[in-house]
Amino acid sequence: MGDPVITVEDFRQFQEFFYRKTGIYFDESKRYFVDRRLIDRIRDTDTTNFRRYFWFVRFQAGGEELQKLTNVMTVNETYFFREEYQFKCLVRSMLPEIVKRKALGSPIRIWCVPSSSGEEPYSIALYLLESWPDLDRWDVEITASDIDTDVLASAASGKFSKRSVSNLPAAVLSKYFSKSDTDEYQLCDDVRHAVDFTRVNIVDREETRPYRGFDIIFCRNLLIYFDDLSRRQAAEMFFDALNPGGYICLGHSESMSRIVPIFKIRKFPDTIAYQKPEET
Numbered sequence: 001m002g003d004p005v006i007t008v009e010d011f012r013q014f015q016e017f018f019y020r021k022t023g024i025y026f027d028e029s030k031r032y033f034v035d036r037r038l039i040d041r042i043r044d045t046d047t048t049n050f051r052r053y054f055w056f057v058r059f060q061a062g063g064e065e066l067q068k069l070t071n072v073m074t075v076n077e078t079y080f081f082r083e084e085y086q087f088k089c090l091v092r093s094m095l096p097e098i099v100k101r102k103a104l105g106s107p108i109r110i111w112c113v114p115s116s117s118g119e120e121p122y123s124i125a126l127y128l129l130e131s132w133p134d135l136d137r138w139d140v141e142i143t144a145s146d147i148d149t150d151v152l153a154s155a156a157s158g159k160f161s162k163r164s165v166s167n168l169p170a171a172v173l174s175k176y177f178s179k180s181d182t183d184e185y186q187l188c189d190d191v192r193h194a195v196d197f198t199r200v201n202i203v204d205r206e207e208t209r210p211y212r213g214f215d216i217i218f219c220r221n222l223l224i225y226f227d228d229l230s231r232r233q234a235a236e237m238f239f240d241a242l243n244p245g246g247y248i249c250l251g252h253s254e255s256m257s258r259i260v261p262i263f264k265i266r267k268f269p270d271t272i273a274y275q276k277p278e279e280t
Contacts, residue, residue, distance in 0.1 A: 004042045006035045010050040014038065017058065022070060022147060023203035023230035037072045041065070071150045078119045080126070080160075081167045083220065086249045087127040089270035090216065094247050095132060098215050101245055101278075107139045111214045111241065113202060114222050115144030118155025119164055121195045122187060124218065126172060129191070145200040145211075152197050158187035202234050211241045221251035223259070235260045245278040 006014075011031060019025045026034050038050065045065060047053040057065045081087065098108060112121040121144035128135050146152050165173055165185050177185040200207050202222075217238055223231050238248050239262055247266070250256060256263050256274040263274035 003039050004049050004053075006038055006050055010038075010054070011035070013054060014050075017054075018069075018073065019227070019230075021066065022073075022201060023227075023234065024074070024225045025227045025230070026073075034073070037069075041069055041072065067149055071148045074114075074146075074148045074151075078116045079164045079167055080119045080123050082120065082123070083252060084167075085270045086218070086220075086273075087123060087131075089249075089268045089273065090124070091127060091132040092270060093268040094216055094273065095134070098245070098247075099134065099138065102138075104137065105139065107141050108216075109141045109214045109243075110143070110216045110218070111211065112142065112144040112218045113146070113200070114148075114219075115146040115152065115155055115197060116148075117151045117160075117164075118144065118158065118195070118197075119160070120144070120218060120220070121155070121197075122158075122191060125191050125194045126168075126176060129176075130172060140194075142195045143198060143211075143214075144195050145198045145202075147199065147201050149199055152199055155195075156192070156197050158189075158192040160185045160187065202237060203230055205237070208237050208241070213243055214241050215243055215246045217242060217246070217248040219248060219250060221254070223250065223254055228259075231259045236262070239263065239276055242276040244276055246276050247273045248276075249273050 011034065014034065015026055038053070042048065042050065042053045045053060045056060047056050057069055060066070095108070102108065110124060112124060115121055121142055125142055128140060144155065146155075162183055162185070165177065173185070176188050176191055178188070179185055200211065202208055219234075219238065223234060226234060235256060239260075242248065248256065248263070249271070257265055264277055266273045266275045
């Protein structure tokens with residue numbers, strides 16, 4: 001028996017459905033990627049063809065298959081200290097400004113979304129430990145969120161491949177990681193427990209409503225997968241999630257000023273960030 005066939009109309013139905021659910025839009029260039037993953041899910045669920053599978057994923061009461069489908073459709077490619085210049089900006093410029101507005105002892109809250117498999121939020125924790133001299137004076141809370149439950153579980157385990165840690169300085173690697181017989185690198189418990197992992201769909205306003213009061217948000221290389229409307233909705237949600245004077249960092253190819261005009265552009269020595277205006 002051959003593979004189930006995904007027709008042009010099937011692809012368009014899925015394209016519109018997945019966009020409504022996640023804000024992610026797959027154009028024709030992603031057709032092969034999408035088709036292969038749909039075929040895999042049709043097989044795994046024994047639904048035999050796209051029509052039956054599509055009915056199943058839309059109307060399953062618990063939504064388990066929609067989550068599994070989302071997990072296989074989202075791409076998670078990252079490594080430790082990726083785009084390190086933003087972490088330098090964090091400790092050299094953004095945090096010094098933020099603590100000037102904070103009462104000593106109050107928390108500094110950082111949100112990393114998407115968390116992917118954990119390299120980015122753990123990079124933030126490691127950079128603070130190694131490079132921010134005022135860390136002992138402040139309570140820093142790091143929340144890392146993703147729509148993919150598989151990568152959240154992987155991130156929480158703190159196990160990483162050689163490739164993931166290849167950009168780390170040798171001293172940092174030996175200080176915070178232990179190497180297994182299978183060439184996996186296990187992050188130490190102290191750093192793992194410094195990050196709180198949560199599942200969230202950032203285009204679902206009900207799910208994002210509790211995410212408020214952050215001082216810094218890292219949202220790198222996510223909005224490039226959205227269309228203009230979803231980007232605006234996400235940007236407005238991030239604006240609401242930030243404290244006045246807080247910052248958001250995007251990926252190097254992304255620009256908040258091309259999405260919404262509500263953030264202030266801040267040109268720091270290490271990078272550009274976007275700031276929510278302070279209350280007057």
